[in-house]
Amino acid sequence: MTVTVEGVRIGYRNRVVLDGLDLHLGTGVHGLLGPNGAGKTTLMRVLATVDRPEAGRIRLLGRDVADPAVLRQVRRRIGYLPQTFGYYPRFTVREFVEYFAWLKEMPPAGVPLAVDRALERVGLLDRADDRMKHLSGGMLRRAGIAQGIVNDPRLLLLDEPTAGLDPEQRVDFRALLREIGVDACVLVSTHLVEDVASACATVSLVDGGRLVFTGTPDELAALGTDPGSGDSPIERGYSAALRDARGVRR
Numbered sequence: 528m529t530v531t532v533e534g535v536r537i538g539y540r541n542r543v544v545l546d547g548l549d550l551h552l553g554t555g556v557h558g559l560l561g562p563n564g565a566g567k568t569t570l571m572r573v574l575a576t577v578d579r580p581e582a583g584r585i586r587l588l589g590r591d592v593a594d595p596a597v598l599r600q601v602r603r604r605i606g607y608l609p610q611t612f613g614y615y616p617r618f619t620v621r622e623f624v625e626y627f628a629w630l631k632e633m634p635p636a637g638v639p640l641a642v643d644r645a646l647e648r649v650g651l652l653d654r655a656d657d658r659m660k661h662l663s664g665g666m667l668r669r670a671g672i673a674q675g676i677v678n679d680p681r682l683l684l685l686d687e688p689t690a691g692l693d694p695e696q697r698v699d700f701r702a703l704l705r706e707i708g709v710d711a712c713v714l715v716s717t718h719l720v721e722d723v724a725s726a727c728a729t730v731s732l733v734d735g736g737r738l739v740f741t742g743t744p745d746e747l748a749a750l751g752t753d754p755g756s757g758d759s760p761i762e763r764g765y766s767a768a769l770r771d772a773r774g775v776r777r
């Protein structure tokens with residue numbers, strides 16, 4: 528397993544945000560769905576090792592990241608696109624991606640090629656010398672994806688990566704995800720169920736800081752028997768899974 532999360536708990540002040548969450552992910556593309564405030568971004572941050580849980584166990588790439596020496600090694604093999612990310616506005620796109628290659632401690636000799644390849648994969652190579660502040664919202668997001676993949680990560684965490692992409696770019700992006708997911712573990716948080724339906728092998732649904740469904744997109748869609756609860760099978764399945772989970776919790 529690339530990701531093993533057991534009983535992870537995290538809270539802010541007196542609010543519990545992840546409530547004893549378990550998650551197991553192997554190679555492939557996995558979708559992470561859930562309503563606003565469900566805890567998706569918090570889970571991503573925990574997996575990216577930027578937030579530390581108060582309780583529970585996390586193994587990434589088969590290793591326990593509680594050990595600082597392991598943590599440093601594992602971080603080199605993680606790619607992470609946060610929901611909102613900062614950048615130096617005067618950096619060129621190439622400098623932005625290079626900077627992350629440096630943070631990931633990539634061997635310097637391989638960096639120029641890796642940066643160009645990452646930019647090419649997100650369709651930004653022709654904008655490599657533009658300054659970050661001159662990019663459109665969708666281009667910025669693609670630059671963010673490029674920094675996430677520059678180190679050829681074993682674990683790629685993408686928090687709402689398709690926000691701001693136009694339909695054509697979304698299609699290209701899903702193809703890229705499928706390509707990366709052949710030999711890496713990719714977790715994609717999204718509100719767009721069509722991203723999940725077309726690009727993800729499995730889908731995990733979080734509600735109230737707990738995992739309430741995990742299975743294939745088809746299995747999620749099969750739960751949706753009420754025609755009034757969504758416009759597509761997977762939307763109906765999503766609503767049904769939430770309803771069932773909330774009914775059980777009451």
Ligand SMILES: Nc1ncnc2c1ncn2[C@@H]1O[C@H](COP(=O)(O)OP(=O)(O)OP(=O)(O)O)[C@@H](O)[C@H]1O
Binds near residue numbers: 539564565567
């Ligand atoms: N730094 C913080 N301080 C206090 N509360 C926080 C903090 N970060 C998140 N929360 C709270 O934790 C809960 C889960 O937030 P999180 O961002 O993980 O949800 P999400 O599922 O990603 O939501 P969305 O779909 O809206 O992005 C929310 O109630 C949020 O207000």
